[in-house]
Amino acid sequence: xxxxxxxxxxxxxxVSCMSGKASQLKLWxxxxxxxxxxALPLGxxxxxxxxxxxxxxxxxxxxxxxxxxxGPHNNVNYAAKDGLAEIRTALFEGRRSEAQALCDxxxxxxxxxxxxxxxxxxxxxxxxxxEEFSDYYRELDxxxxxxxxxxxxxxxxxxxxSFVSFPDEVVVMRxxxxxxxxxxxxxxxxxxxxxxxxxxxxxxxxxLKNSALLEVSCKGDDHEGVEGKVRFxxxxxxxxxxxxxxxxxxxxxxxxxxxxxxxxxxxxxxxxYKDVSGDEKRAAALPLAPFESGKKSYKGMLxxxxxxxxxxxGTVSIDLGTNEQASLPTDERIRNFAExxxxxxxxxxxxxxxxxxxxCSQPGGQAANLxxxxxxxxxxxxxxxxxxxxxVEMNYWPSFLCGMPQTFEPFLRLVKECAEHGRExxxxxxxxxxxxxxxxxxxxSTGAVDGAYxxxxxxxxxxxxxxIWDGYLFNMDPDYLEEIYPIMKSxxxxxxxxxxxEPENGxxxxxxxxxxxxxxxxxxxxGRGNITTVYGATMDNQMLFDLFGNTIEAAGILGEEAxxxxxxxxxxxxxxxxxxxxxxxxxxxxxxxxxxxxxxRHVSHLxxxxxxxxxxxxxxxxxxxxxxxxxxxxxxxxxxxxxxxxVCLWARLLDGNHAYKLIQDQLSPSGRGKGGTYNNLxxxxxxxxxxxxxxxTAGIAEMLVQSHTGSIMLLPALPDVWKEGQVKGLMCRGxxxxxxxxxxEGKPVTVKIKSTVGGDLEVSWNGVQKSMxxxxxxxxxxxx
Ligand code: FUC
Numbered sequence: 025x026x027x028x029x030x031x032x033x034x035x036x037x038x039v040s041c042m043s044g045k046a047s048q049l050k051l052w053x054x055x056x057x058x059x060x061x062x063a064l065p066l067g068x069x070x071x072x073x074x075x076x077x078x079x080x081x082x083x084x085x086x087x088x089x090x091x092x093x094x095g096p097h098n099n100v101n102y103a104a105k106d107g108l109a110e111i112r113t114a115l116f117e118g119r120r121s122e123a124q125a126l127c128d129x130x131x132x133x134x135x136x137x138x139x140x141x142x143x144x145x146x147x148x149x150x151x152x153x154x155e156e157f158s159d160y161y162r163e164l165d166x167x168x169x170x171x172x173x174x175x176x177x178x179x180x181x182x183x184x185x186s187f188v189s190f191p192d193e194v195v196v197m198r199x200x201x202x203x204x205x206x207x208x209x210x211x212x213x214x215x216x217x218x219x220x221x222x223x224x225x226x227x228x229x230x231x232l233k234n235s236a237l238l239e240v241s242c243k244g245d246d247h248e249g250v251e252g253k254v255r256f257x258x259x260x261x262x263x264x265x266x267x268x269x270x271x272x273x274x275x276x277x278x279x280x281x282x283x284x285x286x287x288x289x290x291x292x293x294x295x296x297y298k299d300v301s302g303d304e305k306r307a308a309a310l311p312l313a314p315f316e317s318g319k320k321s322y323k324g325m326l327x328x329x330x331x332x333x334x335x336x337x338g339t340v341s342i343d344l345g346t347n348e349q350a351s352l353p354t355d356e357r358i359r360n361f362a363e364x365x366x367x368x369x370x371x372x373x374x375x376x377x378x379x380x381x382x383x384c385s386q387p388g389g390q391a392a393n394l395x396x397x398x399x400x401x402x403x404x405x406x407x408x409x410x411x412x413x414x415x416v417e418m419n420y421w422p423s424f425l426c427g428m429p430q431t432f433e434p435f436l437r438l439v440k441e442c443a444e445h446g447r448e449x450x451x452x453x454x455x456x457x458x459x460x461x462x463x464x465x466x467x468x469s470t471g472a473v474d475g476a477y478x479x480x481x482x483x484x485x486x487x488x489x490x491x492i493w494d495g496y497l498f499n500m501d502p503d504y505l506e507e508i509y510p511i512m513k514s515x516x517x518x519x520x521x522x523x524x525x526e527p528e529n530g531x532x533x534x535x536x537x538x539x540x541x542x543x544x545x546x547x548x549x550x551g552r553g554n555i556t557t558v559y560g561a562t563m564d565n566q567m568l569f570d571l572f573g574n575t576i577e578a579a580g581i582l583g584e585e586a587x588x589x590x591x592x593x594x595x596x597x598x599x600x601x602x603x604x605x606x607x608x609x610x611x612x613x614x615x616x617x618x619x620x621x622x623x624x625r626h627v628s629h630l631x632x633x634x635x636x637x638x639x640x641x642x643x644x645x646x647x648x649x650x651x652x653x654x655x656x657x658x659x660x661x662x663x664x665x666x667x668x669x670x671v672c673l674w675a676r677l678l679d680g681n682h683a684y685k686l687i688q689d690q691l692s693p694s695g696r697g698k699g700g701t702y703n704n705l706x707x708x709x710x711x712x713x714x715x716x717x718x719x720x721t722a723g724i725a726e727m728l729v730q731s732h733t734g735s736i737m738l739l740p741a742l743p744d745v746w747k748e749g750q751v752k753g754l755m756c757r758g759x760x761x762x763x764x765x766x767x768x769e770g771k772p773v774t775v776k777i778k779s780t781v782g783g784d785l786e787v788s789w790n791g792v793q794k795s796m797x798x799x800x801x802x803x804x805x806x807x808x
Contacts, residue, residue, distance in 0.1 A: 048346065048368060049375055051354040051705055052163035053077075056173075060085070061702035061712055062355075064164040064171045065398050066195070068188040069386025069434075071290060072397035073195045075186050077162040077173035080154035082184065082209075084197060084286075086144040087397045088256060089390040090294035092466040093245040093407075094139035095253025098448050099471035104131045105454035111536050115559050116527045118549035124557035127476035127536050131452075136248035137473035139465045141393050141408035143400050144258055144290050145215030145240070152208065153177070164704075166372075166379040169333040170326070180206045188383070189325060190332040193311040195288040198322055204266060205280040211262055212275040216402050217242040232318045235263040236276045241304065245402060253300045256292040257308035261315055263287075285322045287315050297441050297468045336382045339427035340753035342371045342724075344746050355703040362692045365745060370724060373691060376705050377721025378426050380714060381419070387433040390466060392419045396714040398706075405711045409465040410438070412484040413540040414626065416464075417491050418665055418715040421635065421672070421722035424498035427753045427761075432495055436508075438464070439488045443511045446470040446485060450518045457518030458511075459485040462540070477543075477556050480536055482522065485515040486567035490635065493574040500759035500781045502581075509582055512575045516592060519568055523595065526560055526614070531600040533614070534568070535559030542624045544617035560614035565600045566632035572596040602632060602639075602647055609657065610639075610650040620657045625666040627658055627673065634672045637732040641678060652677055660689050664699030664707035668719020675726035675741040683727050684743035690720050728765065731756035735786035735793065738765060738772050738808075760785060763803060775806040 056078040057063040063074040063085065072087035107130025114123035154177050162173040173184045181202035188195050201207055213219075219240055237259065244254035260276075262269060267281035278284055291307025293300050314320040349357055349366035357369050384396035394415055395408045410416040416435070423432040446458035449470040460470035462481045472479045492508045523532040539561040547553045572592045579589050605616040612618050612629040630651050632638040639647045655673055662670070667690040674683035694700030694708035699716060702708050707716030727741040728751050736756045750766040759781035766774040772789050779785060779798035786795045789808050798804060 048350065049167040049372065050163045050165050051372070051376070052161065053353050053355060053703070054160055056160070056162065057704075060400050061704055061706055061708075064162070064704055065380065065383065065396075065706070066164075066169065066171055066186060066188045067383035067397050068190045068193065069382075069384060069389045070397075071188050071193065071195055072384065073186065073188055073288075074398055074400070075171045075173070075197075077171075077184070079157045079160075079175050079177065079182070080151050082149035082151075082197075084147045084149075084186070084195065084288070085400050086146060086195065086258065086288065086290060087399055088144045088290040088292060089384075089397050090292045090466065091142045091144055091244055091254055091256050092139050093142055093247035093252055093254075093402075094136065094250035094465075094467060095300060096298050096467055097136065097250050097469065098445055098467070099133040099135045099137065099469045099473065100448045100452045101131055101134055101471060102452050103129075104452040106130060108453060112524060112559075115535055115557070120548040120555045120557055121550055121552035123536055124476045124480070124555050127472075127480045127557055131472050131480065131536075132476055133471040133473050135471070136250045136469070138407050138409045138463045138469060139247050139250060139467060140245065140403045141395070141399055141466070142244055142402050143216065144256060145213055145217070145242075146400075147260055147286070147288060148212055148214050150210045150212075166376055167334065167337065168330045169337070169379065169383065170330070182206070185326070187326065187329050189329040191328050192320075192325060193289065194315070196322070196325065197286045199284045199286075201282070204282045207264075207267065207281040207284055208279045210275050210277050211238060211260070211286070213238065213240045213258065215240060215242055215258075217245070232263060232316065234265070234267070234269050234281075235261060236269045236271050237261055237316070238271075238274075238276050239308070254292055254294055255304045256290060257304045259289050259291075259308040259312055261287045261312050263315070263321075287312060294466075297445070297466060333382070336428060336430065337378060340375075340378060340751070342374055342749070342751045344368065344371050344749045354705065358691060358701050358703065358705070359693060362688045367746060369691060370687060373701075373705060374721050374724045377422055377717045378428060380717055381422060381428055381431045384714075385419075385431040385434050387430055389434050391416065391434040391438040392714060394713050394715065398714075405709075405713070407465070409463055411463055412460060412487065413462040413481055413628075414669070415665060415713070415715045417487055417635070418668065418719045420491060420718070422718050422725065424495055424755050425722055425725050427755055429495075429499060429755070436492055436495070438468070439492055440511060441468045442470055442488065443485070443514060444468070449482070450521075453482070453522055455518050455521035457485075457514045457516065457521065459483070459515065459518045459522075460488075476536075478541055480557050481538055481540060483534055483537060483564050483567060485518060486564070486571045489515045489571050489574070490567060493578070494635070494757075496578075497757040498755050498759070505578060505581060509575075509578050509584070512571065512578060513584075513588070515571060516575050519571065520591065520595060523568075524559075525598075526600075529600075530598070531560065532595060532598045533560035533600060534564040537561055537564050539563055539612050539628045540626045542612065542622070542626055542628070544613055544615075545619040545622060546617045558613055560600050562602060562610070562612055562614075562629040563631045566602070566629075566636055566638055569596060569599050569638065570636055572599075604646060604650045607653065607657075608650060609654040610647060612654075618654070622657070623659045623662070625663045627655065627666070627669060630654060630673055634669070634676045634726075640733050643733070648677070660686055661698040663709045664690065664694070664701075664713060664716025665709065665719055667699060668707070668716045668723060671720050671723025672726050675723055676730070678741050680727055680741035680743035680746075683723060683741050684745060687720065687724070690716065725754055729754050729756060729762055731758065731760070734758075735788050736760060736762070736777070738775065738787065738789040739767055739770065742767070742770055758783060758785070772808050775808070776803055777806065778803050
């Protein structure tokens with residue numbers, strides 16, 4: 025492959041593209057993708073595609089959100105209740121190494137440890153004589169959710185336009201050329217599975233001329249003793265204008281066409297986490313039928329797609345300024361960002377986070393997993409499943425805040441289904457209610473996996489409940505509250521039964537548990553170290569305080585049982601308080617074990633500040649300072665998601681410059697021992713993990729507006745470098761929408777807030793507070 029004058033064309037195209045403000049929301053490159061993390065992601069929630077844009081060998085890597093290994097099952101260990109007393113005794117006597125070994129024996133899953141999210145393979149397009157090209161340019165327009173590649177070969181201009189249609193449920197690529205008859209290629213599937221059958225549909229579809237079908241059916245893998253039950257069918261319709269289309273050797277050959285449109289549909293037999301009785305072939309055929317019969321064509325499709333997508337994307341805009349950096353290719357900007365001021369890259373990254381969540385999480389579908397929906401392998405890192413001790417929750421931090429409440433529905437359903445299946449996890453400890461441990465998957469498995477060191481954490485239900493309650497604070501919708509209350513109440517039942525008094529003060533603690541994945545740097549009474557298993561970890565205490573408090577509030581609003589509320593109040597009083605340790609830090613554990621040299625990626629004990637709201641500058645100034653001491657010691661550089669979390673934490677610490685420093689760390693190429701950002705703006709743990717994108721997106725919003733204290737704080741953590749700017753459409757707790765916030769010299773000049781449910785509105789900036797009563801549906805202008 026040779027690049028000729030690519031930069032010139034890119035520059036020329038770019039000038040024409042940059043003429044409108046809208047065009048700033050593009051990722052663009054002057055060369056094809058060399059690796060998967062250079063390719064551009066498209067998705068409509070259910071279907072995903074990665075577009076490589078290689079002239080001679082185009083690759084459309086495909087995903088469908090329900091293609092997972094295994095089948096309906098759970099992985100709980102009912103021996104847990106037999107071992108609980110012995111484990112607790114060992115823990116309370118300081119024999120933590122023994123307790124951890126006993127957890128492995130009694131509690132860790134003896135069956136599967138979670139099923140993998142799997143690829144749907146790729147559609148490959150092989151072109152002859154396209155190795156040499158010039159004037160190369162490819163982009164992802166996140167305002168329209170369309171990827172475009174253009175280049176020249178022998179004076180002919182080629183264009184490929186791709187999107188995953190929201191209304192039509194197909195992946196589409198339209199190939200055109202500036203001369204007639206210039207398109208000749210072979211299309212074939214490449215899948216890493218044993219392929220049940222590839223049919224090059226010899227029958228021409230419907231009445232369409234010059235077209236062919238290519239279909240392949242496969243099965244998800246057996247995994248850890250669980251039989252693969254997901255079957256999927258991948259069906260492509262290739263329609264040429266001019267030239268000819270032939271089917272041979274499991275491939276479709278297109279010769280001398282003027283233009284070609286490829287429509288790809290994927291169907292599975294997945295119905296829900298208990299049911300795989302669907303018909304994958306029918307599911308794949310349905311969306312394609314109108315195109316096969318010629319009733320529908322490409323015409324009008326793109327407009328319909330853009331219209332539906334932009335309804336969701338267009339709710340929020342952001343402007344942090346721009347400069348000459350914005351005219352460079354995106355990969356170059358990422359390489360420059362830590363050293364060079366490029367405020368528009370932050371806006372682009374923020375909007376890209378919104379683009380990704382809209383593209384991988386839509387009502388009725390699956391929640392965004394560790395890779396959203398984009399995965400090229402049979403076994404993604406960490407199986408691409410749902411890690412519940414930070415990662416899946418982080419995926420949903422921007423949902424409400426960043427004006428995309430509809431993206432939250434798949435997460436709410438995941439929580440509901442875990443609350444059903446997680447009854448088995450409560451039962452395994454002999455408790456009522458429900459819980460889950462540090463992982464789940466499409467089968468809503470709720471057992472303790474990956475061994476006690478990594479997975480002995482029975483508190484997943486509490487974090488899930490925090491997040492669904494937080495959704496209520498944003499939407500203030502009484503029907504939504506009715507829907508989530510039983511889930512919260514049932515989680516409380518589990519903890520009422522599971523909590524146990526610790527021997528020293530009789531505080532009620534979660535035991536056994538851990539502070540996610542971190543081992544205190546101390547030895548136990550047996551002289552052994554590197555043990556994570558503990559009781560009364562700070563994050564657990566904070567989360568239970570939150571769960572009981574929120575459930576009491578919810579019960580109050582709904583007029584639920586007074587007796588139950590009293591029980592919760594009494595238990596809440598007996599939870600351990602947060603403690604400040606010997607070097608002024610917020611203690612991570614029940615004991616003062618924190619090591620100031622510990623730079624572990626998890627910052628679990630700071631949960632009470634973010635995503636929780638227990639620690640605030642005005643409400644708990646000493647704890648607030650202790651959080652800062654802890655976070656400073658933990659350091660900045662870390663995995664991608666850890667840095668995203670730290671952006672949020674520094675924003676809550678009201679330190680905009682430090683939050684900005686973390687954005688600089690995150691928006692740089694990943695390096696040794698540190699995460700960062702890939703060329704396609706995907707977050708690098710490394711490897712690719714989408715949570716970091718979402719954590720940082722939420723963090724950028726938190727720098728501009730916060731609403732967790734009962735009042736709306738404007739510009740609470742504005743870095744010095746964002747002197748002026750504007751944001752529109754962020755959502756605030758209490759049912760408010762920040763319709764516009766424009767600032768100059770760090771001071772708000774236009775503030776418009778819409779009240780969606782009425783009620784008291786308190787807005788503050790820099791210590792100045794304004795209060796008013798509001799009426800549902802009205803807009804309010806506030807002057808500072
Ligand atoms: C948690 C983290 C890891 C990784 C994994 C998917 O276990 O500690 O860093 O993100 O989830």
